[in-house]
Each structure stands twice: as structure tokens, then as C-alpha cells.
Amino acid sequence: MPPAADTARLLVTETFGPTLQGEGPNLGEPALFIRLSRCNLTCQWCDEPHTWDTSRFDLQEHTRTHTVRELSRWAQTHPTELVVITGGEPLLHQQQLVGLVDALVAGGKRVEIETNGTIAPLPEIRGDGVRFNVSPKLASSGVSRSRRYRPEALSALVEADSICKFVVTTAHRDADLAEADQLVTEHPFRQVWLMPEGITEPVVRTGLRLLADHALVRGWSLTPRLHVTIWGNQHGH
Numbered sequence: 001m002p003p004a005a006d007t008a009r010l011l012v013t014e015t016f017g018p019t020l021q022g023e024g025p026n027l028g029e030p031a032l033f034i035r036l037s038r039c040n041l042t043c044q045w046c047d048e049p050h051t052w053d054t055s056r057f058d059l060q061e062h063t064r065t066h067t068v069r070e071l072s073r074w075a076q077t078h079p080t081e082l083v084v085i086t087g088g089e090p091l092l093h094q095q096q097l098v099g100l101v102d103a104l105v106a107g108g109k110r111v112e113i114e115t116n117g118t119i120a121p122l123p124e125i126r127g128d129g130v131r132f133n134v135s136p137k138l139a140s141s142g143v144s145r146s147r148r149y150r151p152e153a154l155s156a157l158v159e160a161d162s163i164c165k166f167v168v169t170t171a172h173r174d175a176d177l178a179e180a181d182q183l184v185t186e187h188p189f190r191q192v193w194l195m196p197e198g199i200t201e202p203v204v205r206t207g208l209r210l211l212a213d214h215a216l217v218r219g220w221s222l223t224p225r226l227h228v229t230i231w232g233n234q235h236g237h
């Protein structure tokens with residue numbers, strides 16, 4: 001028998017907040033964060049490699065298990081309305097996430113799930129109060145196209161409440177933008193953000209300046225990485 005939804009266990013790297021959502025449509029809004037462990041990709045510039053990179057990290061040291069009930073109770077101890085579920089790749093755990101998302105929404109929260117767009121969301125996890133921030137990885141991630149580009153998952157995400165957010169690396173900007181253009185033609189997300197790759201403020205700032213006109217010409221939005229500007233790439237923010 002499957003475990004009751006609220007005793008299902010999730011592999012968690014950290015819970016933190018309230019902090020400020022540093023990226024995308026809710027930029028600057030107070031938010032609680034639940035960071036799940038493990039990823040199905042291996043981006044060379046990943047800012048959270050302790051969630052997946054066994055060559056550099058002991059994943060056990062960076063992983064705790066929490067039940068859905070513990071996580072939703074933690075969220076309910078804060079009045080903060082927005083809860084961001086990130087990783088790693090959170091949809092690797094979506095069977096258990098269904099119960100968590102249900103509990104959070106029932107408790108009056110709005111949920112954003114940050115996903116790399118390679119896994120189609122289960123119908124049960126889509127619904128009022130849940131948005132997917134889809135960040136399809138481009139060639140500069142160093143991941144092979146067959147692993148990072150899953151058209152059927154993107155099509156399912158376009159049908160859900162989703163926006164798209166491309167991380168663009170300054171050194172590969174033109175190739176990244178060409179690939180982003182192609183992807184949005186095939187998968188018409190209702191809103192698209194460009195975001196510079198970078199884990200230091202100067203790198204993010206340079207990237208923003210180089211991306212602004214490219215966003216404007218496409219009618220796309222631009223997002224900084226506000227938490228990097230304020231706190232650096234520290235855990236817990």
C-alpha cells in the first residue's frame with residue numbers, strides 16, 4: 001500500500017526563509033524555500049551541485065528526509081504566502097510532492113516549482129495555486145541535447161500554469177539565445193524571462209547589461225538574481 005500522503009518522505013537539502021524570491025515572476029517577494037536533493041542533469045555551471053554531484057560532494061551529508069507533514073507544518077509556522085520548491089530537480093519526487101503541494105495550497109499558500117523542464121508534471125500536481133518556473137537548459141549547460149531537451153515534457157508544462165526562464169551564459173550568449181528562440185517557437189510559453197548565469201554580483205550585473213536589449217527585442221522579461229546581489233551565493237538565502 002502506498003504511504004499516506006502526509007507521511008510520504010522527501011529528500012531535502014535545506015529549508016529556509018522567509019527570504020526574497022530572487023528570480024522570475026515573483027522577484028522580490030518574501031518566500032519560503034524547500035530545496036529537494038538529486039537532479040537528472042549535470043549542468044557545468046550548476047549553483048547547487050551538492051544536490052547531485054557525487055564526484056565533489058557526499059550527498060548523504062547534504063540530505064535529510066522530511067515527511068510531507070513536517071514540511072507543510074514548517075511552512076504553516078510562517079505567515080509568508082509564497083512557497084518555492086526547488087532543487088536539484090524537484091519533479092523527480094513528484095509522487096510525494098502531490099501531497100505536499102495539496103497541503104500547502106489547502107493552508108493558503110501559493111506554490112512555485114522550479115524545474116528544468118525534462119519531466120512532465122502529473123495531472124494531480126497541476127492546479128490552482130501552483131505555478132511551474134521552467135528553466136530548460138541550453139547548450140552552455142554542457143549537458144547533451146538528448147538529456148536536457150524533452151519536448152513531450154515541455155509540451156505538458158506549456159499546458160499547465162507555467163512560465164519559462166532561460167539561464168544565459170555570457171560566453172555562449174549568441175548560441176544560447178538562438179536555441180532559446182527555437183525552443184519558444186516550438187513551445188509557446190505565455191511569458192519568457194532571460195536570466196544571466198552567475199554566482200557573483202559582478203558577473204550577474206554584466207550579464208544583465210548584455211541581455212537587456214535581447215530581452216526587449218523579443219518582448220521577453222529580464223530577471224536578475226536578487227539573492228546573489230544581496231547575499232552572494234550563500235546557502236539559506
Ligand SMILES: Nc1nc2[nH]cc(C(=O)O)c2c(=O)[nH]1
Pocket residue numbers: 019020021022023048086087114227237
Ligand atoms: N532567494 C532565492 N531565490 C531563488 N529563486 C530560485 C532559486 C533556486 O535555487 O532555484 C533561489 C534561491 O536559491 N534563492
Ligand code: SF4
Pocket residue numbers: 039040041042043045046047048049051052087088089116137
Ligand atoms: S538542472 Fe538545475 S539543479 Fe540540475 S544540474 Fe542543472 S542547474 Fe543544477
Ligand SMILES: [Mg+2]
Pocket residue numbers: 047048
Ligand atoms: Mg539557486
